[in-house]
Amino acid sequence: MTHHKQLSIGLFGFGVVGEGLYKVLQKTPSLSASIRKVCIKDTTKKRNAPASLFTTDRDELLNDEDINVIVEVINESEAAFQIVSTALRNGKSVVSASKKMIAEHLPELLALQQETGQSFLYESAACASIPVIRNLEEYYDNDLLHGIKAVVNGSTNFILTKMFEDKLDFQQALLLAQQLGFAESDPSLDVDGYDAVNKWAFLLTHAYGIIEHPENLLFTGIQNIHATDAKVAAEKGQQIKLVAQARKLNDGRVASFVIPQFVPQDDHLAFVKNEYNGVVIESGFADKQFFYGKGAGSFPTASAVLSDLSALRYDYKYEYKKLYHHQPNTLANNFYLRVYVSFTDWKYIPREKFEWIEEWHAREERKYLVGVLPVKELMENNWWKTNATSLILTPDPIIEDIAIQQLKKKSLELAGIV
Amino acid sequence: MTHHKQLSIGLFGFGVVGEGLYKVLQKTPSLSASIRKVCIKDTTKKRNAPASLFTTDRDELLNDEDINVIVEVINESEAAFQIVSTALRNGKSVVSASKKMIAEHLPELLALQQETGQSFLYESAACASIPVIRNLEEYYDNDLLHGIKAVVNGSTNFILTKMFEDKLDFQQALLLAQQLGFAESDPSLDVDGYDAVNKWAFLLTHAYGIIEHPENLLFTGIQNIHATDAKVAAEKGQQIKLVAQARKLNDGRVASFVIPQFVPQDDHLAFVKNEYNGVVIESGFADKQFFYGKGAGSFPTASAVLSDLSALRYDYKYEYKKLYHHQPNTLANNFYLRVYVSFTDWKYIPREKFEWIEEWHAREERKYLVGVLPVKELMENNWWKTNATSLILTPDPIIEDIAIQQLKKKSLELAGIV
Numbered sequence: 001m002t003h004h005k006q007l008s009i010g011l012f013g014f015g016v017v018g019e020g021l022y023k024v025l026q027k028t029p030s031l032s033a034s035i036r037k038v039c040i041k042d043t044t045k046k047r048n049a050p051a052s053l054f055t056t057d058r059d060e061l062l063n064d065e066d067i068n069v070i071v072e073v074i075n076e077s078e079a080a081f082q083i084v085s086t087a088l089r090n091g092k093s094v095v096s097a098s099k100k101m102i103a104e105h106l107p108e109l110l111a112l113q114q115e116t117g118q119s120f121l122y123e124s125a126a127c128a129s130i131p132v133i134r135n136l137e138e139y140y141d142n143d144l145l146h147g148i149k150a151v152v153n154g155s156t157n158f159i160l161t162k163m164f165e166d167k168l169d170f171q172q173a174l175l176l177a178q179q180l181g182f183a184e185s186d187p188s189l190d191v192d193g194y195d196a197v198n199k200w201a202f203l204l205t206h207a208y209g210i211i212e213h214p215e216n217l218l219f220t221g222i223q224n225i226h227a228t229d230a231k232v233a234a235e236k237g238q239q240i241k242l243v244a245q246a247r248k249l250n251d252g253r254v255a256s257f258v259i260p261q262f263v264p265q266d267d268h269l270a271f272v273k274n275e276y277n278g279v280v281i282e283s284g285f286a287d288k289q290f291f292y293g294k295g296a297g298s299f300p301t302a303s304a305v306l307s308d309l310s311a312l313r314y315d316y317k318y319e320y321k322k323l324y325h326h327q328p329n330t331l332a333n334n335f336y337l338r339v340y341v342s343f344t345d346w347k348y349i350p351r352e353k354f355e356w357i358e359e360w361h362a363r364e365e366r367k368y369l370v371g372v373l374p375v376k377e378l379m380e381n382n383w384w385k386t387n388a389t390s391l392i393l394t395p396d397p398i399i400e401d402i403a404i405q406q407l408k409k410k411s412l413e414l415a416g417i418v
Numbered sequence: 419m420t421h422h423k424q425l426s427i428g429l430f431g432f433g434v435v436g437e438g439l440y441k442v443l444q445k446t447p448s449l450s451a452s453i454r455k456v457c458i459k460d461t462t463k464k465r466n467a468p469a470s471l472f473t474t475d476r477d478e479l480l481n482d483e484d485i486n487v488i489v490e491v492i493n494e495s496e497a498a499f500q501i502v503s504t505a506l507r508n509g510k511s512v513v514s515a516s517k518k519m520i521a522e523h524l525p526e527l528l529a530l531q532q533e534t535g536q537s538f539l540y541e542s543a544a545c546a547s548i549p550v551i552r553n554l555e556e557y558y559d560n561d562l563l564h565g566i567k568a569v570v571n572g573s574t575n576f577i578l579t580k581m582f583e584d585k586l587d588f589q590q591a592l593l594l595a596q597q598l599g600f601a602e603s604d605p606s607l608d609v610d611g612y613d614a615v616n617k618w619a620f621l622l623t624h625a626y627g628i629i630e631h632p633e634n635l636l637f638t639g640i641q642n643i644h645a646t647d648a649k650v651a652a653e654k655g656q657q658i659k660l661v662a663q664a665r666k667l668n669d670g671r672v673a674s675f676v677i678p679q680f681v682p683q684d685d686h687l688a689f690v691k692n693e694y695n696g697v698v699i700e701s702g703f704a705d706k707q708f709f710y711g712k713g714a715g716s717f718p719t720a721s722a723v724l725s726d727l728s729a730l731r732y733d734y735k736y737e738y739k740k741l742y743h744h745q746p747n748t749l750a751n752n753f754y755l756r757v758y759v760s761f762t763d764w765k766y767i768p769r770e771k772f773e774w775i776e777e778w779h780a781r782e783e784r785k786y787l788v789g790v791l792p793v794k795e796l797m798e799n800n801w802w803k804t805n806a807t808s809l810i811l812t813p814d815p816i817i818e819d820i821a822i823q824q825l826k827k828k829s830l831e832l833a834g835i836v
Contacts, residue, residue, distance in 0.1 A: 028561045138552065139729075291707070292710070306703075
């Protein structure tokens with residue numbers, strides 16, 4: 001057996017994921033990784049591990065020369081960033097599960113990796129057990145990544161599944177998700193789409209070399225989905241899911257958004273139920289590939305941390321190939337989206353902004369239409385994010401700039417308008 | 419942009435995959451890989467590439483010092499092995515798609531890699547576009563890989579799908595698969611399970627560190643599946659697929675087989691239709707993960723070759739971690755399988771070999787039973803591979819040694835025998 005690095009771990013956080021990791025490590029002796037110290041905030045909680053393992057003093061871990069890996073699975077994003085940057089500077093490898101911190105501090109974290117030469121891995125931060133970062137980084141490292149479409153938030157997917165299949169109401173479904181340990185402690189992080197867009201921010205980096213603060217990405221959550229929308233979906237034999245999607249356009253720029261979307265039954269993502277996550281990668285010649293697994297929860301997250309630890313034994317580093325070795329892509333703002341919008345009153349709908357409207361149902365109490373909007377309208381205005389409206393993308397929603405005039409003409413002809 | 423290795427490729431073979439790769443490379447300028455020379459056997463065929471590219475002399479490629487990568491996608495396994503070993507010895511990296519050659523020569527190929535220090539990659543050889551080897555090698559490199567279950571042969575899966583869903587007969591379905599380019603030129607390679615077991619042989623190496631000649635693995639194909647079996651499957655709401663499966667048993671050894679299996683509708687593999695492949699990985703804490711994509715055909719295979727080329731720019735090598743860095747696992751021969759067998763006459767069935775029989779249907783012309791056999795019976799005897807019988811595994815077919823007595827007792831009680 002070849003020699004490889006012995007890992008001596010300093011662990012920050014002993015919540016759902018941290019304790020999960022502690023248990024998982026006990027069951028994987030071959031990894032020869034051991035937790036030397038655990039830093040926690042609250043000393044009053046009962047912990048299922050020897051008391052001697054715990055401390056509340058960060059520096060006991062960060063300055064311990066015998067610790068060569070810091071694993072950081074805490075909830076506060078700013079504290080996490082301090083821990084990670086100090087650890088890297090102190091010559092330690094770092095594994096993190098803090099998606100919010102990574103998304104918000106990506107430029108500094110990239111600089112720190114270059115400056116220190118240390119490994120910083122975070123496979124567990126997106127889609128937990130699905131090795132999506134590793135595959136984007138290593139396997140789709142070429143021009144052929146046409147598109148990527150994913151369910152990246154297990155909590156909202158669980159809620160939508162329970163609402164659609166078990167007819168629970170929103171609050172019941174949310175409570176159940178929290179009880180089962182796959183909702184963030186602050187539910188709005190999941191429900192309003194923040195968690196999804198945070199993950200999406202760094203997935204875009206690995207997929208396309210794009211670095212953008214999550215606040216600048218086009219996104220919303222499932223907070224405005226209405227019973228009417230669920231009814232319409234059921235009539236069409238479709239589901240509604242919170243879908244993160246990116247696609248390379250003809251001009252080489254990348255369309256990206258995280259918005260609820262109607263998903264037909266034969267779509268790969270229709271297979272993704274409950275707390276599971278799924279990623280569909282469309283590449284030039286390989287057609288579609290689909291990765292599926294648990295996207296949240298104690299053990300799935302811990303097992304992804306474990307795979308990062310395993311890779312650290314061989315000094316694995318992300319190379320951010322799309323960023324450093326290719327011409328990075330940029331985000332597009334010149335495409336159009338085919339959208340469904342349900343609403344309480346026409347006054348909330350800026351009809352003049354639509355390129356055209358293909359369908360409208362104005363009789364019911366909750367009205368709805370299907371039409372085409374320039375993406376800029378969604379980027380610049382917020383009428384579609386209020387609870388008087390709910391906007392859901394139609395399947396395959398992107399219309400490219402170059403196709404819009406012809407499609408518009410055809411659509412108006414069909415409607416008998418020209 | 420960081421510097422990386424320029425690839426100058428010598429390509430052996432310009433059939434479905436070779437020509438696919440040629441086209442794919444033209445569409446991926448960023449890879450900075452170019453084909454310098456192509457070695458072919460038949461000079462009379464018309465080729466969609468400049469004539470100056472082609473030669474029939476291997477040595478023009480193998481001895482060309484400007485060629486640093488040999489890509490080998492020919493059909494003859496022994497010639498492929500000669501090419502690959504010479505190339506490695508001549509200091510070139512090698513990418514191969516020849517599953518049969520890899521499976522049959524794995525010990526020599528492992529030695530050659532150690533001896534020469536060159537990269538030898540073959541992601542396209544198993545499940546084409548699905549990065550299964552890379553994920554087993556890099557991501558599931560720990561004790562937690564409990565099981566793996568896969569559809570690895572697109573051709574038989576296509577045939578079974580067309581037989582079940584479109585009611586084609588076997589010959590029509592096979593012809594269609596060949597026309598579409600995802601059947602081996604010799605159909606028995608697919609139909610009798612040789613192609614599947616070849617892939618399985620080296621997947622077992624990456625998953626568990628097991629090295630075994632494919633002939634020593636337990637396998638069969640779909641050659642004996644009978645119309646009755648399809649009817650039974652339909653009645654149970656199940657499909658029949660050729661499933662390759664391995665599972666770590668309680669004693670640490672690994673159960674492995676490639677045998678047709680009934681697949682319930684809610685199983686991940688039921689999602690895998692036509693020429694697609696699918697891999698379900700069950701790991702200790704991550705639950706089940708599912709990888710799905712095209713498993714055959716010109717472009718999917720070429721795109722996997724491309725990803726290997728892409729990895730070569732960074733001098734990526736398989737580390738065979740399960741083999742060299744862990745205690746390799748060994749194959750088990752002490753477990754039991756719950757099987758369905760249909761047959762023309764009881765005389766073909768060695769009833770005394772069954773631990774117990776749970777179900778029998780003896781009235782119809784084609785009779786069938788469901789019972790439990792020791793795996794040794796299948797390893798040592800061939801009655802179940804003749805066309806007077808067809809043996810199909812039940813879902814979740816493995817019964818461990820330690821559980822057999824209790825289950826047997828329970829089963830006999832249920833049957834009212836004791």
